[in-house]
Amino acid sequence: MRPYRFILSGGGTGGHIYPAIAIANELKLRFPDAEFLFVGAEDKMEMQKVPQAGYAIKGLWIAGLQRKITLQNMMFPFKVIASLLKSRKIIKQFKPDVVIGTGGFASGPLLQMANMLGIPTVIQEQNSFPGITNKLLSKKADAICVAYENLERFFPKEKMKVTGNPVRQDLIAIENKRDEAIKYLQLDSNKKTLLVLGGSLGARRVNQLIEKELESIVAQGVQVIWQCGKLYFEEYKKYNSSSVQVVAFIERMDLVYAAADVIISRAGASSVSELCIVGKPVIFIPSPNVAEDHQTKNAKAIVDKKGALMLKEQELDSLFSVVFEALMKDQGKQAQLSENIKALAMPEATKLIADEIVKLIK
Incomplete structure (x- = not known):
């Protein structure tokens, strides 16, 4: 009997790539002889990140629609057909x-074609508010793994399984890595550490906020790991100092999470799932520039259970310094947020998703 073969597609941002890699890694543990192929979008970050993880990838000539009339939009139908x-x-x-x-x-054209060819398909929906592609694909999908409850209004109930989002396995047990992290990152063990995450590409408004507040934050005796994103690194690297580390991208997420005392983050689905497992106090600043404002919905699902704080972009100038300073001074508040967000973690997500995939193997 030939080895099992799996095609995975997810990309554009780390929030789609790393869940796909985590699923592949789990399937590889179960089926060491299995063959894997990733399919991504040409010129997107998956074309580098997937080979770095040890998997082959092929690219499609595809991109998203822009919000205004552009040459790219006029090319979209041709890209879909190709x-x-x-x-x-x-x-x-x-x-x-x-x-x-x-x-x-x-993932849209790939899964659509798989459905047309009668190949079993699995959708892994990370957000509390699904995008249009997954809504369309769900009609023919064999299984839909979701991270949030109450998505019956978007997907067929009988196909859904609440699994949580896959996360990197090295984040499962970071409690014992703090000393290693302090040494690796060359931090001062006597200072509190703020970790700022704007996503793999970066978040302009978050970066502008940190630039504005940086002097005040450092004056409070706080050291900063500021992941500004590759689009903004050249602009902000001048702020590197003994108390501030400005980086475009973080390879050892396990160590920066282990070192952090407080985290400021966007609220992409994968980030939210990772932060639940990490269990540190978080201030979410959702991006308003995403479909259906799903980052706000992702963050609100945690905030409503008293697992994090949330500030909207329009509140940053008036509220951030007050909220941040109060949180840094309140050890009890930090402990309560940590306890509550950790209670929402789903560390077995990757295994549960793999279980659903295995059920479909013919």
Whole structure:
């Protein structure tokens, strides 16, 4: 009998790529002889990150629609047709047992073609408010793994399984890594550490906020790890100092999480899931520039259970310094937020998703 074969597609941002890699890693543990192929969007970060994780990847000529009339938008129908044809060729050649989509531009045409060819498909929806691609794909999908409850209004109830979002396994037990993290990151063990996460590409408004408040934050005796994103690194690297580390991208997320005392973060689905497992006090600053404002909904699901604080972008100038200073001074508040957010973690998510995939293997 030939080894099992899996095609995975997820990309555009780390929030789609890392869940796909986590799922592949879990399937590889179960089936060491299995063959894996990733499909991504040409020129997106998955074309670098997936090979770094040890998997082969093929690219589709696909991109999202812009919000205004552009040449790219006029090319969109041609890109979709080209991506469907290439997806058909990839599937015919690789002959997968199951095709798995974790979101991103490439997953749409790939899973659509898999459905047309009668290959079992699994959707992994990370957000509390699904995007239009997954809503459309869900009609033909065999299984839909979701991170939030009450998504019946978007997906067929009988296909859904609440699994949580896959996270990197090295985040499961960071409690014992603090000393290693302090040494690795060359931090002062006597100072509190603020970790600022704006996503792999960066978040302009978060970066502007930190730039404005940096002097005040450092004056409070706080050291800062500021992940500004690759789009903004050249602009902000001048703030590197003995108390501030400005980085474009973080490779050892386990160590920066272990070192952090308080975290400021966007509220992408994967980030929220990771932060639940990490169990540190968090101030969410959701991006308002995403479909259906889903980051605010993601953050609110945690805030409503008293697991984090949330500030909207329009509140930052008036409220941030007050909220941040109060949180840094209140050890009891920090402990309560940590306890509450950790209670919402779903550390077995990757295994549960793999269980659903295995059920579909013919």
